[in-house]
Amino acid sequence: MARAIMARAITASGEGVVVQAVPTVAAAMAFLATGTVEFILLDINLPGVDGLTALPDLLVAAPGAKVVVVSSAAEGIQALALGAAEVLAKPGPADYTRRFSATLVDTLTRLSAPAGTAVPSRATAAKPLEPIPASRKSQSIVPPPSPTSADFDLVAIGASTGGIHALSLLLREIPASCRVPILITQHLPASFMPYFAAQLTVLAGRPCDVAIDRLRVRPGRMVVAPGDAHMVGVRLPDGGTAIRLSHDQAASGCLPSVDPMLTSLVAIHGNRLLTIILSGMGRDGSDGARAAHAVGGCVVAQDSASSVVWGMPGAVVAAGA
Template sequence: MNQIIKVLIVDDSAYVRKMVKEMLYRSPFIEVVGTAHNGQEALELVEQLNPDVVTLDLIMPEMDGVEFLRQQMAKRPIPAIVVSIASEDGQKTLAALEAGAVDFVHKPTALATEKIFEISDDLIEKVKAAATIAPHHLLGTEVKPQVVSSPLSAQFHKSVDLVAIGISTGGPQALANLIPQLPSDFPVPIAIVLHMPVGYTDMYARRLDEQSSLTVLEAEEGQILRPGLVTIAKAGRHLKFLVHSDGTTRVHLDARPFDTLHRPSVDVMFRSAADVFGARVLGVVMTGMGCDGKEGAAWIKAKGGTIVTEAEESCVVYGMPRSLVEAGLSDRQVPLKQMAQVILNSI
């Protein structure tokens, strides 16, 4: 990366503005061009300074972060990363994602220097990724998509017993588009690993459940997989599958392996799915940074399963799908607007 990324920091706390600025300056590719203490000031500074990325607090006086996003996205979409405390503004974070924020970082509740700097690397990587996002990917997801029709004929040569989805940056918005399109009689279970900090996945699952015909739940130990159930991995635990003595397949939550970049990991879920379901797995890798899912996709392919990746044209960040395509693991690349129908046609 050669181009300097211009960042505007928005937070009502002078201390947090100072800390975020110091964190971002650990990268030679980032320049903080300004700071704002509320959404109204941020609107004015975006127009004056033309930043590439905004880091955004949510609870602020005069104009909060969600209202800033709604007004800014209506004028000129700009990549925004929410820096929030899950216990205080988790619902606002989800509203911000719906309004167009591309990602978020969990701000430690203890603002000691050593604690807040723990998020530095994560914040820098997310700012770098956000700076690459095209404006047309920054629109919100508040309009419920239409349910797609049931498949008339299969496009793949085998049916599946599980749809396993891996997704990261841009994931909340993409899933809010995809899952509500699937009909209530969807005939197989769906399992999802979505990279989120602890404290968000239950709230997100409940919100997605309200928008969908399918039942959407955060994963619980021993939960039985069944048709029409969407299970979202619990933040902080890997999502695995075990065949119970009664013949049912159930969710197993595990802290191991400990050496993965993410917990939950798409790789871990994919490998477990392949071990339990063999060739009857459809693995789907969608928008996100990094390469989580590549090793797991290789495992699914080795067992005879099928892999679909989201096409670059609709990815907020074309990282995870690209890693599979370049490794020769993707059977088909599909834009988001066609993903629901392709999934239906594969079962």
């Protein structure tokens, strides 16, 4: 029933064609041996080999295809870390409503957008990006000077679609000796956040908390924004940093938004803030990255080739930040 409902939603939208709907991973692999697809809609709970186990093989069998997982929160986070492009919360039997169908079509439409374009959606109210000049595109692959952890007081990371996979690769490379706190704003539903924090703890080998109001930022720990509030930094009287939660409207339309996190942290740490913008749709984070760049801070944007969607990092590059 679920396959039929999703296929009907896609067909009715006029935005795509369902070339195959199969009940098992084996059937999907058999089709992909000769067929090509732009997207794979993957349920985790399948007979035989489950979707999570099969995900790496599906990505190899369908090079260039984007996998959208329909799953619960815990499995969805694992799927994103393994390379899925997006996760949709799996509705119950009575919940395959018009809203879910609209969300599915919206997700596929946004993921189909060419690199460097911003597609307004339920999560963003983005301004269109201007074409990125070739000279600026090249900036994304020019290695900057190699700073060390001693150069920074804090690391702030912003990400959205495709960002969890990139984030998992990045965090694995940070040595345990690095004690600089890491703050992360990743666009995810609030229900996913406890699982996300637990996954990051395992990936990074350091504790990760979901932000709560007035939480003190501590060395050697990570903090992720909750799914229903912005994470904003404030200076403490002793010179430390704490987190306040905000529900103010962000220019990007995102909640949580990367920009409030970055602009507040720039005001506290100046050029001792390391800003990293990973794969994601829209342009959330570009205003904060410009603020960091303006005070001489180090801003790193993921390159187009490795991004699932080069929207957020592309906007930073287009802004010259």
